[in-house]
Amino acid sequence: MNIGQASKASGVSTKMIRYYDEIGLVRPASRTESNYREFDEREINELRFIRRARSLGFSMPEITQLLSLWRDRERPSREVKAIAQKHLGELDARIAEMQTMADTLRHLSHCCAGDDRPDCPILADLTGGAQPAEPKSADVRRR
Amino acid sequence: MNIGQASKASGVSTKMIRYYDEIGLVRPASRTESNYREFDEREINELRFIRRARSLGFSMPEITQLLSLWRDRERPSREVKAIAQKHLGELDARIAEMQTMADTLRHLSHCCAGDDRPDCPILADLTGGAQPAEPKSADVRRR
DNA sequence: ATGGACCTTCCCATGATGGGAGGGTCAAGG
DNA sequence: CCTTGACCCTCCCATCATGGGAAGGTCCAT
Numbered sequence: 338m339n340i341g342q343a344s345k346a347s348g349v350s351t352k353m354i355r356y357y358d359e360i361g362l363v364r365p366a367s368r369t370e371s372n373y374r375e376f377d378e379r380e381i382n383e384l385r386f387i388r389r390a391r392s393l394g395f396s397m398p399e400i401t402q403l404l405s406l407w408r409d410r411e412r413p414s415r416e417v418k419a420i421a422q423k424h425l426g427e428l429d430a431r432i433a434e435m436q437t438m439a440d441t442l443r444h445l446s447h448c449c450a451g452d453d454r455p456d457c458p459i460l461a462d463l464t465g466g467a468q469p470a471e472p473k474s475a476d477v478r479r480r
Numbered sequence: 481m482n483i484g485q486a487s488k489a490s491g492v493s494t495k496m497i498r499y500y501d502e503i504g505l506v507r508p509a510s511r512t513e514s515n516y517r518e519f520d521e522r523e524i525n526e527l528r529f530i531r532r533a534r535s536l537g538f539s540m541p542e543i544t545q546l547l548s549l550w551r552d553r554e555r556p557s558r559e560v561k562a563i564a565q566k567h568l569g570e571l572d573a574r575i576a577e578m579q580t581m582a583d584t585l586r587h588l589s590h591c592c593a594g595d596d597r598p599d600c601p602i603l604a605d606l607t608g609g610a611q612p613a614e615p616k617s618a619d620v621r622r623r
Numbered sequence: 624a625t626g627g628a629c630c631t632t633c634c635c636a637t638g639a640t641g642g643g644a645g646g647g648t649c650a651a652g653g
Numbered sequence: 654c655c656t657t658g659a660c661c662c663t664c665c666c667a668t669c670a671t672g673g674g675a676a677g678g679t680c681c682a683t
Contacts (some may be wrong), residue, residue, distance in 0.1 A: 339629080339630075340629090340630070341628090341629065341630080342498075347505060349489050350671080350672080351630090352672060352673090353670080353671070353672090354565060355631090355632090356670075356671080360581055365541070369603070371630080371631090371678080371679055371680085372630080372631060372632095372679090373629090373630055373631080373679080373680095374630085375508065382607065382608075385607075385608050386607060386608070389591050389605070389606045389608055390606050391670090392581075393581050393584060393585055393606075394578065394581045394602065394665095395670080396669085397663070397670075403603070403606065406603065407606070408621050409598075410598060411598060412598050412600070413596045413597065413598065414592050414593055414594055414595060414596075414597055414598060414600035414602075414603075415594045415595055415596065415600060417592065417600045417602050417603055418592045418594035418600070418602065419593070419594075421585055421588065421602050424585065425504065425582060425585045425586060425589060428578055428581060428582045428585065429582055432575055432578050432579060432582060434573060435571055435574065435575050435578075436648090438536050438537045438571060438622065439568060439572055439575060440537055442564055442567065442568045442571065443520060443568060445564065446561055446564045446565055446568060447675085448542055449483075449560065449561045449564070450520070450557055450558055450561075451558045451561035451562075452556065452558055452579045453556045453557075453558065454545075454556065454557055455552075455553060455554060455555050455557060457557035457560045457561070459557075459560050459561065459564050460549065460550050460557075460560055461531070463529050463532045463533050463536075463546065463550065464525065464528075464550070465525075465528050465529070465532055466568040473594060477649095482660080482661075483660090483662095484659090484660065484661080489679090493640080493641080494661090495640070495641060496639080496640070496641090497644090498662090499639075499640080512648095513650055514649085514661085514662090515647085515648090515661080515662065515663095516660090516661055516662080517662090518662085530662070534639090537625080539639095541636085541640075542640075548647095572649080
C-alpha cells in the first residue's frame with residue numbers, strides 16, 4: 338500500500354503522513370526499491386489512531402505517549418487515564434477562558450445599539466474607560 | 481516616552497509593539513534623532529486597546545478593523561457590532577467543538593479503570609473499534 | 624513509448640509570540 | 654571626560670500543525 342492509498346484508508350493527508358514519519362511519530366515505514374513508502378494494516382491503524390486523537394485535541398507529544406502505550410500490551414491503563422485527564426483539564430480550562438470571552442462579548446454586543454450612531458459600548462470597553470474623559474464605568478466587568 | 485515605558489504603560493511587550501509597528505497596526509511611531517521610537521498618550525491607548533481586544537480573542541485582522549473604527553468618530557456602531565458578533569459566533573463554535581471533545585474524553589476517562597491492567601476504553605476508542613478483532617462497539621459515541 | 628497519475632525531497636507560508644546576537648545610545652556616577 | 658549598565662535598534666530563528674508548490678523520478682495502461 339503506497340502513501341496515497343494509506344491516506345484514503347486512514348483519512349490523514351499525505352502531507353501529514355510524511356510529517357509524522359519525519360518526526361518519528363510513526364516508525365519509518367519501509368520503502369520499495371524505488372524509495373516509495375510502504376504501509377501495512379498496522380500502520381494504517383496507527384494513522385487512524387493519530388487522527389482520532391487529534392480530533393480529541395491531543396497535542397503531538399501527548400499522542401506520542403499514547404501511541405507508545407497503545408503499542409505496549411502490558412501498559413497499565415492508569416497511565417493512559419492520566420494523560421487523558423491532564424488533557425481534559427487543559428481543555429476545560431481553555432473552554433472556561435473562551436467562555437469568559439464570549440460572555441463578555443455577548444454582554445457588550447447586547448448593549449450596543451448597532452445603528453448609525455457612533456456611540457458604542459464595545460469600543461468603550463476596549464478603550465478601557467480611558468482616552469478622552471472620565472474612567473467611571475462600574476458594572477462593565479473587565480479583567 | 482520610549483518603547484520600554486510604553487510597554488509598561490500599556491502591558492504590551494516591546495517585541496509585540498515592534499511587531500504591531502511593522503505590520504502597520506499602529507501608525508509608524510515617530511522617531512528620535514537616534515532612531516528610538518517615541519510614543520504619546522494616544523499610542524499608549526491604542527496599545528491598550530489592542531491588548532484588550534486580544535484578550536477577547538479578536539484576531540489581528542479584526543483588530544485592524546476595530547482600530548480604524550475606533551479612530552473614526554463618525555463610525556456607525558452597526559459596523560462594530562457586526563465584527564463583534566461574527567467573532568462571537570466563531571468563539572461559540574469553537575467552544576462547542578471543544579466541549580464535544582471534553583465530553584467524549586470525560587466519558588471515556590470515566591469508563592477507564594485507571595489501574596494496573598492494560599484494558600483501556602480510551603485506547604479502544606482511539607483505535608476506532610478496529611485492529612485485532614470485531615468492530616462491534618455501539619454506545620461509545622464517536623463522531 | 625508516451626502520458627498522466629502518482630511518488631520523492633526541499634523550500635516557503637501561516638499567526639502571534641518569544642529568544643538571542645550584534646551593535647548603537649543615553650544617563651549617572653566616578 | 655569616561656566608563657558602565659540599562660536601554661534601544663534591526664535581523665534572524667523557532668514555535669506548531671498544516672498546506673502549497675516546484676523540480677524531478679516512477680509506474681502503469683494504452
